[in-house]
Amino acid sequence: MALLDVRNLSIDIETAQGKIRVIDKASLSIVDGSIHGLIGESGSGKTLIAKAILGLHASNWTVTADRLFLGQTDLTKLSPRDRRKILGKEISTIFQEPSTYLDPSQKIRVQIESVLPKKSWKQYCRGLLKKLGYSNVPSSRRLQIKELLHKVGIQNHVSVLNSYPHQLSEGMCQKVMIAMAIANNPRLIIADEPTTAMEAVTQSQIFRLLYKLNQLNNTTLLILSNNFAHTSKISDYMTLIYCGQTVESGSYKHIIEAAMHPYTQAMLKTIMYDGKEHGHKQEIYILPGNIPSSNQLPIGCRLGPRCPRAQRICVKNPTITTKKGHSYRCHYPIKLS
Incomplete structure (x- = not known):
């Protein structure tokens, strides 16, 4: 069952040069309890879809959009106020470059407390016991914060809580943001480039942490990334996006073993060589050309000028073809033997 169902989502932005269509009929179907990777080069429109x-x-x-549903809720019919009520409870977000989203003037403890759920009956009882003279009753919120930080792999929680964001490493700030994202047990977490500008060891830690959240809490994850290698390792489903168009979508097995779109094949070639991972100092495949800017998008298939299989018909926008849950947008898909 799809927790998030997006069909033919289009985004037009009014600029000084006129209206530009930056997202063109993108579709996503996020299965409840799964990890879904939305993968594409920087500037392909992943963050625009998330916003x-x-x-x-x-x-x-x-x-x-023809359809933009979270469960049974039609997001297009919600007022801005009702949409804000969903944020943090039903959907949480993990932003890239976390230190720029955390408040530099407040300690981590204050920022985590601000996103915690309102007082529960259990907290009310603890407060009542304190009023009656039971001084050794531990604070429920303090225990909750400690549990959250331990969940995301922060053991020295006391020093982290008493620190400002600039006193912590980028990886630690990201873990704090993940703790804030899961504070209300949301149904869906959107992680937008969660490992940007991090060293390789920290990147692996963050991806392991996201995978653990999915396995232990059954949290649905939508991971936006330009790192095909890392994201594909933990994803159940993947969608490839190029210049605002979703070009291929399917299960991990379909994408790895039976990629139909030339862009997907090019992404696979960056991590594999004849079905095997790249060896030491082996040349990495690079798709020729550059990704076009949003105000100079080609007509029809947006990969056309860079595609090794492009022909005359590619000046027309290809339709989406779906076979057994595997969809692709291409006039000349890769023929499988």
Whole structure:
């Protein structure tokens, strides 16, 4: 069952040069309890799709969709106020470059406390016991914060809670953001480039942590990334996006073993060589050309100018073909033997 169902999502942005369609009929189907990777080069539109889902778009955006459902809730019919009520409870976000999203003027303890659920009956009882003179009753919120930090792999929670964001490493700030994201047990977490500019060891730690959250809490994850190798290792399903168009989507097995779109094949070649992982000092495959800017997008298939299989018909926008849950957008898909 799809927890998040997005069909034919389009985003037009009004600019000085006129209206530009930056997202063109993108579709996503996120299965409840799964890890779904939305993968594409920087500037392909991953963050724009996430902002449209969250309702964080600017006033010069025009967002349209045939379907934009979270469970049984139609997100397109919610007012901005109702959409904000969903954020943090139903959907949480982990941003890239976490230190820029944490408040530099407040300690970590204050920032985590601000996202915790309101007082529960259990907390009320603890407060009542304290009023009656039981001084050794531990604070429920303090225990909750400690549990959250331990869940995300922060053992020295006392020093972290008493620190400001600039006093912590980028990896530690990301763990704090993940703790804040799971504080309300959301149904869906959108992780936008969660390991940008981090060293390799820290990247692996963050991806292991996200995988652990999914396995232990059955939390649905949508991971936006340009790192095909890391994301594919933990994803159940993957969607490839290029210049605002979703070009291929399917299960991990379908994408790895039976990629149909040339862009997907190019991404696979960056991590594999004749079905095997790249060896030491082996040349890495690079798709020729550069990703076009949003105001100079090609007509029809947006991969056309870089595609090794492009032909005359590619000036027309290809339709999506779906076979057994595996969909692709290409006039000349890769023929499988």
